[in-house]
Amino acid sequence: MRDGLQVTKDQTPKDLGRVWEAVLASSSQNLGRDCVEQWIRPVKLKAVESDLAIVAAPTHFMADWIERNYGLHLLRSLQALMPGIRRIDVIVATGDMPTATVTAMPAATPAQPEPQARQPGPVAVPLPAAPGEALESAPLDPRFTFDRFVVGKPNELAHAAARRVAETCDASFNPVFLYGGVGLGKTHLMHAIGHHLAETRPSARVLYLSAEQFMYRFVQALRFRDTMTFKQQFRSVDVLMVDDVQFICGKDSTQEEFFHTFNALIDQKKQIVISGDRSPDLMDGMEDRIKSRLQWGLVVDIHPTNYELRLGILQTKADAMLAGAPDVVLDPKVLEFLAHRISSNVRVLEGALTRLFAFAQLVGRRIDLDMTQECLSDLLRSAERKVSIDDIKRKVCDHYRLRMSDIVSARRARAVARPRQVAMFLAKQLTTKSLPEIGRGFGGRDHTTVIHAVKKIEELKATDPQLAEDIELLRRMLEA
Numbered sequence: 001m002r003d004g005l006q007v008t009k010d011q012t013p014k015d016l017g018r019v020w021e022a023v024l025a026s027s028s029q030n031l032g033r034d035c036v037e038q039w040i041r042p043v044k045l046k047a048v049e050s051d052l053a054i055v056a057a058p059t060h061f062m063a064d065w066i067e068r069n070y071g072l073h074l075l076r077s078l079q080a081l082m083p084g085i086r087r088i089d090v091i092v093a094t095g096d097m098p099t100a101t102v103t104a105m106p107a108a109t110p111a112q113p114e115p116q117a118r119q120p121g122p123v124a125v126p127l128p129a130a131p132g133e134a135l136e137s138a139p140l141d142p143r144f145t146f147d148r149f150v151v152g153k154p155n156e157l158a159h160a161a162a163r164r165v166a167e168t169c170d171a172s173f174n175p176v177f178l179y180g181g182v183g184l185g186k187t188h189l190m191h192a193i194g195h196h197l198a199e200t201r202p203s204a205r206v207l208y209l210s211a212e213q214f215m216y217r218f219v220q221a222l223r224f225r226d227t228m229t230f231k232q233q234f235r236s237v238d239v240l241m242v243d244d245v246q247f248i249c250g251k252d253s254t255q256e257e258f259f260h261t262f263n264a265l266i267d268q269k270k271q272i273v274i275s276g277d278r279s280p281d282l283m284d285g286m287e288d289r290i291k292s293r294l295q296w297g298l299v300v301d302i303h304p305t306n307y308e309l310r311l312g313i314l315q316t317k318a319d320a321m322l323a324g325a326p327d328v329v330l331d332p333k334v335l336e337f338l339a340h341r342i343s344s345n346v347r348v349l350e351g352a353l354t355r356l357f358a359f360a361q362l363v364g365r366r367i368d369l370d371m372t373q374e375c376l377s378d379l380l381r382s383a384e385r386k387v388s389i390d391d392i393k394r395k396v397c398d399h400y401r402l403r404m405s406d407i408v409s410a411r412r413a414r415a416v417a418r419p420r421q422v423a424m425f426l427a428k429q430l431t432t433k434s435l436p437e438i439g440r441g442f443g444g445r446d447h448t449t450v451i452h453a454v455k456k457i458e459e460l461k462a463t464d465p466q467l468a469e470d471i472e473l474l475r476r477m478l479e480a
C-alpha cells in the first residue's frame with residue numbers, strides 16, 4: 001500500500017472504501033467514536049472527480065446535517081489524504097443511486113449558511129436576534145481553540161493579540177489584523193476567539209465569516225433588494241471577524257459595503273478582527289481608504305513556522321491522536337523527521353500525521369522512519385525545497401536593482417552588502433544547502449560570513465519593518 005491512500009481517475013470502489021476508512025479513523029480521534037458511528041459511518045465516499053469529492057448520505061436530513069456540521073471537517077480530512085481535493089458535494093443516495101445534490105463546498109471554507117433556521121449543531125455559534133432577521137455566524141471548528149494552539153516565536157504576538165480580544169473585548173486595538181502565509185493558524189485563532197467568547201460572554205453577538213461569505217450575503221441582499229436588512233444585521237454585532245479579506249480585492253461594490261460596515265462598527269467601538277494573506281499595504285486591488293483603515297489598529301504578522309514550533313505542534317497533535325488510538329506505536333524520531341522535512345505549512349504537517357495514523361491503524365504497523373518514508377513518499381518529494389541559490393540571487397538583485405556580479409563581488413558598500421546578506425539569509429531558509437555551500441554560492445565566502453549574515457538579518461528583521469516586509473515578499477515570490 002505504498003500509495004494506498006491515493007485515489008486516481010481510475011478509482012475503484014475498493015480504493016474509495018479505503019480512503020473512507022482512513023477518514024473514519026481520523027474522525028474518531030477528532031469527533032469521538034459515538035459521533036462517527038452515528039453520523040459519519042452511514043455516509044459513503046462515492047467518487048472523486050478532479051478536485052471534487054462526492055459523498056453520499058442515506059437521507060435528506062442526514063445529508064443536510066452532515067453538510068452543516070461536518071462538511072468542513074470531512075473536507076479537511078479528505079484533503080489530508082488527497083491534497084488535490086478542493087470541494088465536497090454531499091448528495092442523497094438511496095441504494096446506489098444519487099437522488100439529489102445538497103451542497104457544494106469550496107475548499108477550506110465553512111459551510112455556506114442557508115436562509116432557513118438551522119438546527120443547533122455542535123459547531124455553529126448562534127447569534128442572538130438582531131434587528132430584522134438574525135445573522136448566523138459561520139460554523140466554528142471545535143478543534144480550533146486556544147488550548148490547542150501551540151505558541152512559539154513566529155506566532156506569539158498573533159496569539160497574544162487574539163487572546164486580548166477574546167478576554168477583554170474592549171476594542172483597545174481596533175481592528176486587529178492578522179496576516180501570514182497559508183496554513184499558519186489565522187483561522188484557528190479567529191475560531192478560538194469565537195469559542196472563548198461563546199463560553200465567557202454568551203450574550204455577545206459574535207459574527208465570524210469569510211470575506212467570500214460577506215460578499216455572498218451582500219450579493220443576496222442586492223438580489224432580493226434588501227440591503228437595509230443587510231446593513232442593520234452587520235452593524236448590530238458586537239464582534240465581527242472576517243477571514244481571508246484578500247478575497248474582496250478587485251470587488252469594488254463589496255469593498256464599498258465593507259468600508260461602510262467597518263466604519264459603522266469602529267464608530268460604535270465594536271471589535272473587528274480581520275485576517276489576510278499579506279499585509280494591508282500589499283493588497284493589490286484593495287481601495288486605499290480600506291488599506292489605511294485596516295492599519296488603524298494592530299497589524300500582526302504570523303511568521304512562517306520554525307523547527308521548534310513545528311515539533312511542538314506535531315507533539316501536541318500526536319498526543320491527541322495517540323489518546324484516541326492507544327494501539328498505535330509512534331517512534332518519536334518520526335516527529336523530528338517531519339518537523340525537519342515539511343516546512344511549508346501546518347496543514348500539510350497535520351495531514352502527514354493523520355495519514356500516518358490512518359495507515360498504522362489500517363495495516364497494524366508501528367509508525368517508524370521506514371514506514372513514514374514509504375507512506376508519505378509523495379508528500380516528502382513535493383516538500384523538498386526546490387528554490388536554488390541562483391533563483392535567490394536573481395530575485396534579490398531584481399528587487400534591489402543590482403547586477404548579479406555585484407552580489408558575488410567583494411564590494412562591502414552597504415547598498416550591496418545588505419542585499420547580499422538578505423540573499424544568504426533566504427538561501428539558509430529556503431534551500432537545504434549547507435553553510436559552506438551557501439558561502440561558495442556568494443563568491444567563495446567562508447561559512448562564518450554566512451552565519452554572520454543570517455544573524456544580522458534576523459536582528460534587523462525585528463527592528464526594521466520595511467526590511468522584514470521585503471524579505472517576506474521575496475520569500476513568497478521565490479516559493480510561488
Ligand SMILES: Nc1ncnc2c1ncn2[C@@H]1O[C@H](COP(=O)(O)OP(=O)(O)OP(=O)(O)O)[C@@H](O)[C@H]1O
Nearest residue numbers: 148149150181182183184185186187188313346347
Ligand atoms: N500554532 C498552531 N498550533 C496548532 N495548530 C495549528 C497552529 N497553526 C496552525 N495550526 C493548524 O493548521 C491548520 C491550518 O491552520 P489555519 O486554517 O488556521 O490556517 P490559515 O492561516 O487560516 O490558512 P489559510 O491562509 O489557508 O486560510 C489548522 O488545522 C490549524 O489547527
